[in-house]
Amino acid sequence: MLSQLLYPNLSFLPRFLVDLFTGFLIVYALRLALIAFNRSRLLRNATTGPIVYLSNLPGPKSPSWLWGSEWEMYNTSPGQKYMEWYHTFGRIFKFKGALGSSFVTLADPSAIHHILSPQHCYEFPKPEGERQFFYTLLGKGMIWAEGLTHSRQRKILGPAFSSGALASLSTIFFDSSYKVVRAWNTLFEQSSSDSLTIDVQRWANHISLDTIGLAGFSYDFGTLDPNRPQHPLARTLDGFTDSSGTHSFSAFLVHSLIWAFPAILRIPSNRQKALSKSRNMLAEITNKVWAERKALSNPQGSGKSILELLLKAEKPGSASNLTKEQIAAEMMTLIFAGYETTATIIAWALYELATHPEIQEELRRQVTDISLSDPSFEDLHNGLPLLSAVVNETLRFHPTFMQIHREASKDSLLPLTPLPQEFTQTGITPTTGTHLFVPKGTILILPINIMQSSEDVWGPDAHIWNPYRWMDIGATGKEANESKQTQWRKDLLIFSTGARGCIGHNFAKLEIKTVLATLLRNFAFAPADNNEIEPLLSFVVRPKVKGEHRSSLPLKITRLNY
Ligand code: HEM
Incomplete structure (x- = not known):
C-alpha cells in the first residue's frame, strides 16, 4: 500500500x-x-552560548582531489603546515586528506582537555586506521585497546610505573649509560685524536632498546655491547620507522590512505612487509623471554616489575587473567612505545646542549657538583632543576609526535577556551562560539607542535630552545626552583594526558635524565663540522643531516679528564 x-x-x-x-x-x-x-x-x-559548526570552520583549499593536503604535508618539514594554517586560520581549522577524508585540528586547551579527560576519553577513541596499524604491528595491547579492555590492561601494568618501581630501575638506567661511556672510551683509546665524531642517534637507540629490554623483561638485547653484532630487532625497527629510506613512497601511501581505507595495511607492499617483519621478530623475542621467565618458577624481585605483573596476570583465577596472546601484545607494545620515543629525545637533548655550550657547561657543573659519585634517584627525580628544565624544554621544542588522533564516536559538543583579548591581536582569527559541534565520525587532530610552540602560550621566544623558561631565574638565580608562573605549562601534550596518557612518561624522563647526567660527567659535545641538522618525520621526529635520507646525529665528542 x-x-x-x-x-x-x-x-x-x-x-x-x-x-x-x-x-x-x-x-x-x-x-x-x-x-x-x-x-x-x-x-x-547545552548550557552554552553560540555553537560553532564544522561548516563554519576555516581551512586551506585542498590542492588535490586525490591526496588532499597529504602530499604537501609529507613534503614539508614535520608540523610546518599545521603551524602555517594555525597562523592563517586560527586555533580551529579543517583540512582535507586523501580520498576525500577530512580532519578537524583543535589547538584549543578546553577542547583538548575535554577529549582526553577520564570522563570522556573513551567517547573519543583512536580512529580505526590508527588502531588497525597498532593491531597489525603489536596485537591487542594497551595502545590498541579501548573502553573497559583498555582500563583493565592499564590497571594491571600501572604499578610497574609507580615511583617506587622506578627507583628500583635506576641502576639499570645507569648501567646502560655506563656501557656507552665504556664503549666511547674504547673508541678514544683506539684513536689518536682528542675528539671523535660519533652518531649519537644510533647510540641513543641502543641505550633505549637495551634499557627497555632489561628494565621491562630482564632481557638483554646487547646492542650496547660493541662485540655483539647488531640485534636484528634494532635493525628491523630502525628500517621500519626510518621511513625516508627505501620505503618512502609506500610509507606515504599508508600514512595518507589509512584514514579513509584502513585495509591498506593488508595489501602487500614494502611497508606492509616491514610491518610484518617487525611484528614477527617482536613476537619471537617476547615468546622467548616469556618461556625463559616462566621456567624460573619463582623470579626474584619487587613484585612490581612489568614482567612479574604480567606473570601474575596470566595465573588462572587471577582478577586480571590475561591470555598468552594478550601478554605478548603488551610486551611488544611496551618495547615499541618506549624504544624510539625515548631515544630521539636523548639525541635531541644532546644536540641542543652541543649547540648551546654555555648551558651544557652549567648543567655539567650542576650534575658534577652534586657529589663525587652519580646523582641519586631522588636527585634525578626531584632535584637538579636545570637537568629537569633541559629535559622539559627538549620535550617541548622537539615533540616526538606532531599530533594525537581521535575520532568522535558520537555527536559531541566540545567546550572552547574563550580567547583573551591579547590573543586576538596576534593575527589569529578567533573562532567565535563557546562550543564546537562535532558529528559522529569526525576525525580530530590534537596538534602537539602548535600547543607546544605557540607564541600565545609560550611567549615571543617560543621558537627558541630556552630551558630557563622552566625555572625562576629572578632574584634567586638560575639554580632556583621551578617558577610558580610556569606550573600550568607543564601540561605538555607530548605525553598526552589522562587515562590514555603515556604510561611510561616518568620512566622515559628518568632514563633521559640519567643518560644525560652520566654522559655530561664524562664527555663534552659540540656540533660536527659542516653538518646542518634538520627534523625527519618517520614514526617519530628524528634528527638527520640536511641533504641525507636517513636519520643520524653526528656530534663532535671530547673526553673530559676529571
Ligand atoms: C619521550 C618518550 C615518550 C613519549 C614522547 C611518549 C609519548 C606517548 C604518547 C603521546 C602517548 C599517547 C598516544 C595516544 O593516545 O594517541 C603514549 C602512549 C603510550 N606510551 Fe609513551 N611515550 C614515551 C615513552 C614511553 C615509554 C618509555 C614507554 C614504556 C616503557 C611508553 C609506553 C606507552 C604506552 C604503553 C602507551 C599507551 C598508553 C595507553 O593507551 O593507555 N611510552 N606515549
Missing part, C-alpha cells in the same frame, strides 16, 4: 522487491530521525 503511494509507476517490478526497498527506506528514515532527535537534544541541553 505504502509502496504504491510512494512509487505508483513501479508496478512492473516484483512485489517482494518493492517491499524490500520500502523496508530499507523506512529503516533509513527512522535512523535519520533518531540522529536528528539526539542531535537536537544535545544542542538544546
Whole structure:
C-alpha cells in the first residue's frame, strides 16, 4: 500500500522487491530521525552560548582531489603546515586528506582537555586506521585497546610505573649509560685524536632498546655491547620507522590512505612487509623471554616489575587473567612505545646542549657538583632543576609526535577556551562560539607542535630552545626552583594526558635524565663540522643531516679528564 503511494509507476517490478526497498527506506528514515532527535537534544541541553559548526570552520583549499593536503604535508618539514594554517586560520581549522577524508585540528586547551579527560576519553577513541596499524604491528595491547579492555590492561601494568618501581630501575638506567661511556672510551683509546665524531642517534637507540629490554623483561638485547653484532630487532625497527629510506613512497601511501581505507595495511607492499617483519621478530623475542621467565618458577624481585605483573596476570583465577596472546601484545607494545620515543629525545637533548655550550657547561657543573659519585634517584627525580628544565624544554621544542588522533564516536559538543583579548591581536582569527559541534565520525587532530610552540602560550621566544623558561631565574638565580608562573605549562601534550596518557612518561624522563647526567660527567659535545641538522618525520621526529635520507646525529665528542 505504502509502496504504491510512494512509487505508483513501479508496478512492473516484483512485489517482494518493492517491499524490500520500502523496508530499507523506512529503516533509513527512522535512523535519520533518531540522529536528528539526539542531535537536537544535545544542542538544546547545552548550557552554552553560540555553537560553532564544522561548516563554519576555516581551512586551506585542498590542492588535490586525490591526496588532499597529504602530499604537501609529507613534503614539508614535520608540523610546518599545521603551524602555517594555525597562523592563517586560527586555533580551529579543517583540512582535507586523501580520498576525500577530512580532519578537524583543535589547538584549543578546553577542547583538548575535554577529549582526553577520564570522563570522556573513551567517547573519543583512536580512529580505526590508527588502531588497525597498532593491531597489525603489536596485537591487542594497551595502545590498541579501548573502553573497559583498555582500563583493565592499564590497571594491571600501572604499578610497574609507580615511583617506587622506578627507583628500583635506576641502576639499570645507569648501567646502560655506563656501557656507552665504556664503549666511547674504547673508541678514544683506539684513536689518536682528542675528539671523535660519533652518531649519537644510533647510540641513543641502543641505550633505549637495551634499557627497555632489561628494565621491562630482564632481557638483554646487547646492542650496547660493541662485540655483539647488531640485534636484528634494532635493525628491523630502525628500517621500519626510518621511513625516508627505501620505503618512502609506500610509507606515504599508508600514512595518507589509512584514514579513509584502513585495509591498506593488508595489501602487500614494502611497508606492509616491514610491518610484518617487525611484528614477527617482536613476537619471537617476547615468546622467548616469556618461556625463559616462566621456567624460573619463582623470579626474584619487587613484585612490581612489568614482567612479574604480567606473570601474575596470566595465573588462572587471577582478577586480571590475561591470555598468552594478550601478554605478548603488551610486551611488544611496551618495547615499541618506549624504544624510539625515548631515544630521539636523548639525541635531541644532546644536540641542543652541543649547540648551546654555555648551558651544557652549567648543567655539567650542576650534575658534577652534586657529589663525587652519580646523582641519586631522588636527585634525578626531584632535584637538579636545570637537568629537569633541559629535559622539559627538549620535550617541548622537539615533540616526538606532531599530533594525537581521535575520532568522535558520537555527536559531541566540545567546550572552547574563550580567547583573551591579547590573543586576538596576534593575527589569529578567533573562532567565535563557546562550543564546537562535532558529528559522529569526525576525525580530530590534537596538534602537539602548535600547543607546544605557540607564541600565545609560550611567549615571543617560543621558537627558541630556552630551558630557563622552566625555572625562576629572578632574584634567586638560575639554580632556583621551578617558577610558580610556569606550573600550568607543564601540561605538555607530548605525553598526552589522562587515562590514555603515556604510561611510561616518568620512566622515559628518568632514563633521559640519567643518560644525560652520566654522559655530561664524562664527555663534552659540540656540533660536527659542516653538518646542518634538520627534523625527519618517520614514526617519530628524528634528527638527520640536511641533504641525507636517513636519520643520524653526528656530534663532535671530547673526553673530559676529571
Ligand atoms: C619521550 C618518550 C615518550 C613519549 C614522547 C611518549 C609519548 C606517548 C604518547 C603521546 C602517548 C599517547 C598516544 C595516544 O593516545 O594517541 C603514549 C602512549 C603510550 N606510551 Fe609513551 N611515550 C614515551 C615513552 C614511553 C615509554 C618509555 C614507554 C614504556 C616503557 C611508553 C609506553 C606507552 C604506552 C604503553 C602507551 C599507551 C598508553 C595507553 O593507551 O593507555 N611510552 N606515549
